[in-house]
Amino acid sequence: MLPELGEDQLRELFQTMLVMRRFEEALITLAGEFDVGHFHVYIGQEATGAPALGLLEDGDFGFTTHRNHGHLLARGVDPARMMAEILGRETGTNQGKGGTLHLSSLEHGFPVTSAATGGCIPLATGAAFGFSKLGNRRVSVCLMGDGSLEEGAWHESVNIAALEKLPIIYLCENNSLEALGQRANEYPSSSMAASPLTGLAAVFGMPAVAIDGFDAGEVHDTMNIAIARARAGDGPTFIEARTVRWPGSRPLWPQLLTGELDLTIAWDETALPDEHVEWHRSQDGILRFTRELIEAGNLTPEQALEIDAGVKAQMKEAVQFALDSPYPPPEAALDHVYA
Amino acid sequence: MPKRLYAEALVGALRRALETDDRVHLMGQYFLGLTEHRELMVELREDYVERVYYPPIAEVGYVGAAIGAAMAGLRPIVDIATASFIFQAFPQVVNEAANVHYMSGGQTSVPMVFHFNQGIRGGGAAQHSHSPQAMLWNTPGLEIMAPSTPADVKGLVATAVQSNNPTAWVDHVRLFDTIGEVPDPDYAIPFGVADIKRSGTDVTIVASSFMVVRSLAAAETLAKQGIDVEVVDLRTLTPLDEDAVFTSVAKTGRLVVVDECHRRCGVAAEIAALVAENALGDLTAPIKRVTALDVPIPFSPPLEEFVEPTEAKIVEAVSEIAG
């Protein structure tokens, strides 16, 4: 379903999702020609991140993971500076100190990104603790994968959040289905005996819901309730957004196994490729959102393609900006150890 | 000048921090461990009910939360209690707090303090006697302070709470009973400035935290034997006042490093290496280290004494090289 938003906002959301997708497609293509090192992509989860993070206000914090690109883009971080950071350039968001694993932008509410599984959980909980003590009605969003529930840090942090009624939303993006190495007996996780995952939060006495992460409307509505609850001082919420691992993320190195997103699939059955049919037909959240927008009359195929062309051009510029940017002077490696 | 117990000076420093900066919050309630002095914390907790947080037994959770809270605008002073428990919180301390400013390219800071009581407290055995400061010293991004007197704890805490960096506060329960003069007005002791706790000409002792107290006692004994010892109290490990060490060694030509960490890759190894690297020409004798031995800390009192850096061992090491 569509989020309850005005037509302009819906199109903005559509554009944001495309920015998230096209950015990483460009990155994967770039990695074929240029050694960018190892990286993880968010492709396939745009329908979760874009509506969820679009609800945040200035000053709210998000703490994300190694799969952070989409999250930063959803809050408006400049794709050119992100691409530059991934290539280790001076113009990057972190001036070359962080790279793909640690993309950060404090002005957009991403103070730092931990690449250690579960590292973000105590930090996000603590930011909520800080906001609560400062009484500033800000909220903290812990953007975690289902794998981080396997770490002890989860249990310690969620207990504290519940006891203190902290203004936090644990948005657990479960992308385990069909992932490499998955071995749990049933959906929804790679290596958790607990099922459903919401049980791991519900025992602490907080609202805990599982939603369809490909359904932008459901994500939007659920986050809206959780954020309102956090701002009102009523405490934390756990949301498990279920998605399927994008086929291109199943190998250790991301590959464009489903090709670049072809928006025409959304309105033209004949464009459906022979491979990964299920992905294109029902799993890709962007295609689903596009179909919904067109069906509701919020967008025409022509408009969709026009927006997409603009986004693609923007990504081309971002890649060029990154490639044209200088590396930092080597001695800059010793800056910023201390504040 | 008024004389105060170290424990009183510590609580006084926490109180001043809370009084002068609304952003300061205490996370953890012990600070003075389970010593008799813990009663000193009661009034403070009552006066600042909203700003003293009692966490569950969840080191990685609440220490990590303190780091996140620092990013959100607080200046938390978190108590890890017995230093051995820092290993439960290690990923948050060394992988997160220490790296945040750097990884974010200087965008985000973590202004907070980690307090813990390290060292051999008597009967703590292997799991309650750790001195983790050498491992933290090997971790760029942390500041480390290790006061040894009531006056220093007051001045160093004042600096730590205003620092924009994560600071490890290396403390020691055996200091709580010590007494010293503490000036009444507020003051801050800058990091990276060592203090000559005793001036001497024959042998330099470099120490920090409770080992300064032991070294000063040893110096008195040695003075009676005609050996004039200079005791350099580092006060902070990061930043380190290398010049103070080099200056003293240039004067005495002899160095004993006293430290409660284990010997291998401990604080004393680093100090000895620094001097051997930069001031070999000034040395007239090999540098000696008096440290905890490289075994887990045993429980039984005579075993514990055999392992720890005692006053007698300091006297012996100084005598060996005093020439």
Add this chain to the structure above:
Amino acid sequence: MPELRYIDAIRRALQEEMENDESIVILGEDVTLGGPFGATTGLADKFGVTRVRNTPISEGAVMGMAVGASLVGLRPIVEIMFVDFITLAMDQLVNHAAKLHYMSGGQLRVPLTVRVQGGISGGYGAHHSQSLEAWFLHVPGLKVVAPATASDAAGLLKSAIRDDNPVLFLEHRALYWTGGEVGEVIEPIIFGRAAIRRAGTDATVVAVSRMVPAALEAAERLEESGTSIEVIDPRTLAPLDLDTILESVRRTGRLVVAHEAVTVGGIGGEIAAQVQEVAFADLTGPVLRVGAPFAPVASSPVLEKLFAPGVDAIVDAVQRSLAFSRDGAPA
């Protein structure tokens, strides 16, 4: 002798030990798939998923579980994906694995091998590039091994697995695909015996892990200017073969220690402290250290280069040491 890559030598040692001892089990994330770099590829097919066991992302619990299993008769090998993640298992490793033999008055044994890889390469940044050996050297009860060649990786791993103590086995990611001669029969290498990789007379360089090939290259370069360097690879850092180092320093009078870890608090400091104490009169130059600067590792390839000390840094340190005269001013 046949050539094997470092990582393949590790796999061969694992396989041979598992064939000989049914109490050996491997625990780690994705180990049935070979782990992130393929060290365990094929072992699950050969020995079954009972002995090669995938775990959740729960480093602390897995480490503790391995300690417990080792107490009741297994010989676990834990693989931690990156050494940086061992921080999540520190309590079990430092407060438990390292101490149980001692705390129990010798009643318990913890025959545990912890395999980790680390070091600087590939732009992995601050959370995936560290060299943390000094932490573990500082923990009595742990043995610490850092092989620099394929042959040592195999022989030392066999000894680690057979050891009745917890052993931290530190592999260097950048060495995985380097080749070396490995014997038809892999003999266990006794801990605490350094290898003199190159004999020399003017200065001693003690090099750890990836610094060994760098030191050998530095020695080649210095030879061109007539300087003869002895290169020592300690192979095991705990126990450390101080005797071999001392014997060398007594001949050369000059010592440089090179490692990839941060200099402050690193093993270079420990070796320097020991050597100056025992061989004070024999030193004709200061003990110099080559290590990473005091900063987290940056991700940008240009910045990353500043962290991993290389041939230039070793050559420079040797030259500074040689320029020193003890009765004159330092160079």
